Amino acid sequence: MLLLVLVGQGGGSEDPPYGGGGSQPKTKITFSFCAELNSTQKTNIKNAVQDAADLNCATYVVNMALANKPSLAIGICVDETLGNGTYNAATKSIVFSTDFASTHVEVIRHELFHAYQDNIAYSGGIGDYSLGEPGFSNIEFEQALFHDIMMLHGSSATALNHADPAVKLDYQAWINTLTSNGTEYPDFSANWSTFETKYFEFLEEFKNTSPYYNAPVIGTLEPEALKRVFNGGLQPDCEN
Amino acid sequence: MNIFLRLLTISTIANVVFCSISEAQEKFVQGLQTVDGKTFKVTFSKSFDIMSVDSRLPIYKDGYPQPQSPTPPLPIRSGDMEVDTVVDRNIFFDVLESKLDALNTNKEVVIINYVFDHDGNILDISSYGFPKNTLITPKELAMIDKRLRKEVKASFKGREYLEHPVIFYGREIRF
Numbered sequence: 001m002l003l004l005v006l007v008g009q010g011g012g013s014e015d016p017p018y019g020g021g022g023s024q025p026k027t028k029i030t031f032s033f034c035a036e037l038n039s040t041q042k043t044n045i046k047n048a049v050q051d052a053a054d055l056n057c058a059t060y061v062v063n064m065a066l067a068n069k070p071s072l073a074i075g076i077c078v079d080e081t082l083g084n085g086t087y088n089a090a091t092k093s094i095v096f097s098t099d100f101a102s103t104h105v106e107v108i109r110h111e112l113f114h115a116y117q118d119n120i121a122y123s124g125g126i127g128d129y130s131l132g133e134p135g136f137s138n139i140e141f142e143q144a145l146f147h148d149i150m151m152l153h154g155s156s157a158t159a160l161n162h163a164d165p166a167v168k169l170d171y172q173a174w175i176n177t178l179t180s181n182g183t184e185y186p187d188f189s190a191n192w193s194t195f196e197t198k199y200f201e202f203l204e205e206f207k208n209t210s211p212y213y214n215a216p217v218i219g220t221l222e223p224e225a226l227k228r229v230f231n232g233g234l235q236p237d238c239e240n
Numbered sequence: 241m242n243i244f245l246r247l248l249t250i251s252t253i254a255n256v257v258f259c260s261i262s263e264a265q266e267k268f269v270q271g272l273q274t275v276d277g278k279t280f281k282v283t284f285s286k287s288f289d290i291m292s293v294d295s296r297l298p299i300y301k302d303g304y305p306q307p308q309s310p311t312p313p314l315p316i317r318s319g320d321m322e323v324d325t326v327v328d329r330n331i332f333f334d335v336l337e338s339k340l341d342a343l344n345t346n347k348e349v350v351i352i353n354y355v356f357d358h359d360g361n362i363l364d365i366s367s368y369g370f371p372k373n374t375l376i377t378p379k380e381l382a383m384i385d386k387r388l389r390k391e392v393k394a395s396f397k398g399r400e401y402l403e404h405p406v407i408f409y410g411r412e413i414r415f
Contacts, residue, residue, distance in 0.1 A: 082310075082311050083311035083312060084311070084312075084313075084314050100314075101314065104314060104315075104317070105317070105318075106314075106315040106317065106318075107314065107315070110315075153412060154351065154410075154412075155351050155352075155353075155410035155411050155412040156410055157410065158408065161408045162303060162304065162306060164294075165281075165292055165294040165295075165296065165353065165366050165367035166281075166283040166285070166292040166294065166367075168353065168366070168367065169285070169290055169292040169351065169353075169367055169369040170285050170287060170288060170290070170292070172351055172369065172410065173285065173287075173288035173289075173290040173369065174287075174288065177288065181349075198287070211306060212311065212312050
């Protein structure tokens with residue numbers, strides 16, 4: 001049931017990502033902290049969660065959906081675990097390996113996206129697609145693509161860093177196409193089939209060039225979370 | 241074959257060779273192109289209006305080193321990496337000075353995919369992305385590539401970058 005943290009190397013782009021969510025009301029995800037965590041640790045984690053929400057409008061929407069989900073309390077622990085953080089679908093909890101990882105905004109953003117996939121987007125959750133199982137690479141590529149879309153510019157895309165340069169550039173061009181050259185979020189309520197074809201092509205590349213995520217692809221498992229976040233109603237200026 | 245025919249044949253061959261070399265320096269074509277000692281591999285995308293120019297050093301033709309840890313390393317935080325983006329922009333604008341207006345009219349955007357080491361030096365430039373109808377020539381790119389590799393530096397803060405054997409950084413320059 002474990003999902004790992006993405007390799008996030010470098011980044012870039014001429015135009016930095018905007019801070020779209022900063023002026024929005026605070027997100028209040030309900031957490032259930034492990035007993036060992038002291039008040040400072042809890043405060044630091046809550047602050048980092050808010051920082052993740054404030055990154056941009058897409059992360060804000062993800063966090064708000066989790067905050068508004070009735071009776072959802074996400075467990076939070078700092079303990080020995082695989083990687084820097086893991087989301088456990090069976091227990092609805094995130095375990096960070098260290099205090100440092102627990103306040104790392106990108107690690108938190110990544111794991112909260114898995115929580116969103118599990119609790120909001122996939123009707124049956126994502127518990128069947130755990131580490132090494134069929135579908136694991138689907139779930140992780142969807143997360144990686146979410147990251148690259150929220151960064152808006154293809155040059156900042158990292159999911160295919162280790163792919164052949166021509167494939168990586170195709171992927172970067174695809175991100176620019178999806179975001180109209182970094183000016184808007186995609187609308188997956190339209191042209192879904194065109195998107196889907198490319199999605200599965202690049203998913204295969206991701207699987208083949210990311211040793212951590214090399215598990216069989218499920219060709220029928222659609223990126224439900226992306227479909228839900230980028231449904232045409234959301235734009236980088238937080239118009240919704 | 242009389243002497244006239246021999247001279248004609250030699251002259252024709254010389255012309256073909258000369259024209260091929262000139263064309264290789266003036267226009268990107270699919271496949272390998274060597275300009276001023278630098279070999280590029282050019283691929284025209286089948287799906288997008290983009291041309292990939294693979295500029296990897298021969299030692300990285302099989303890929304860049306991946307982290308050896310059993311799980312992915314911590315991502316580099318936004319703001320923990322700075323790249324000399326003024327320097328690289330100036331290099332492009334310097335080399336392409338005579339055609340900046342035309343590049344602007346053509347709405348050209350170039351993607352550069354850098355690979356840095358921990359000291360902030362360029363380990364490699366994996367590729368460049370150009371529109372298929374770019375006005376930039378292989379010869380100009382060879383000049384730009386040579387200068388970028390020497391002059392562009394990155395700097396890092398934090399500790400996360402140390403977990404990555406190489407650090408990727410992509411960038412766009414608009415004309």
